[in-house]
Amino acid sequence: MGKILDYDEMNEILDGLDSNVIKKEKPIGHTYFGYPIDHFVYGHGKYHVIITGGTHSSELISNVFVIRFMEKLCNKEINIDDNLYTIHFIPIVNPEGTIIVTSAIRSLIPRSISDEEEQTYCLTYYRNSYIEGEYASKYGDRDCKLQQMMFRYATPNILDDRHKLLKDYLNKLFKDNNLPVGCMINWSSNGRGVDLNSNIENSSLIKRVENGEKIYASLHLNNIRRDKLGPLGCPYFSKKGEIEKENEALFNFYNEISENYDFIGSFIYHSCGNIVYYLGKDKEDNPWVNLTKGMRKDNYDVAKVYADETGYKLDEMEIYTTMDSKLKSLFPVTLLIELGGVRATPLSQFMDLNLEDSSDKFRMVYSKIIEDNTLAIMKTLPVMIDVYKNVKN
Ligand SMILES: [Zn+2]
16 A cells, blocks of 8 residues: 555545544534535643644645644554643645545556555656756746646546536636646645635735736746636635635634634644744735734744754745735744655655665655654644743743
8 A cells, every 4th residue: 555645545544533532523614615624633631733734735745744643643653641732633624625636646546556656656756847847947848747747637527426516617627727738636726726825815926916917837837827726826716805715714713722722833734845934024014913023933943843853944934925824923833834855746755765875855755754743743842832831921
């Protein structure tokens, strides 16, 4: 069995978790096409924490990491004091996107594949994306991409009939917006084609979209437009300021936890870059809150513990024009973590090779992500409590 999980496999694992350890609550909301955004809880302690994965569905490693972490808690492979903490897990923030991207993966890579064989696909995907990235910088061409061509039979029709509404909508979207062949493998948006992280009232993209500018994604994805509904980047569905149901649900959920409990922090997982973002000095006015020196220092201190444990780079957030920067601003201490140092989601982060003489970047990518970040959460939680207590006093 390989390491990749598709949407149904994720749900099988989640539904199979010991409910005495991790309990499934009622969903925090539903998507436009009616999929639940599931919520699970570990512990019953005073201090509340939120952990999310898969805002960008093509960053599949973030779902898998959160789910594997939950599993470790259930198996008692790791121990977090359940009398001290209450941990809320939203492992699939963007269910529609996850259905799309994992259906694309399954059009080529079957579930029953051996681990070794799966590795060859991940490596091929990585290398193809890398080549396209080089070509894009050298020649600037927007031709079809090798890594997308691997998945050129992944059209909306491969979606199971359980997803009929989504499938019909996608078929129309592919046609209307002339989406590139094979681009379901790059799907980061929700099912409507809106990028949840860009879907924010002050997205920097809104003005450019309204001016009719053609905005392309970069490097190996430079044949994908961000100004139109599609795989990534598009900030709103039909009119500016329109917030998608996933974001509404997540924002309400953060508010509910912070109003009713001792909310000490959250971990938002993306991929990739091996980066932990802290609250930096805003280049333009932060529209939600006046970030004080104290808030920035607290956020930095916690982020540093996480970065030291993983060896990730600490990076300063300076531009506050995404959904996650809003969550970070309004709910310190929130960390945004980019898993994995190799480019090209959704498959490269599943590489787990120990090639002789390979650079560190390549060595055991998957295992390192899972192990280092598991330890980092455990190390960071007590520091979140300390910071929280200091702020309160
Ligand atoms: Zn992302």
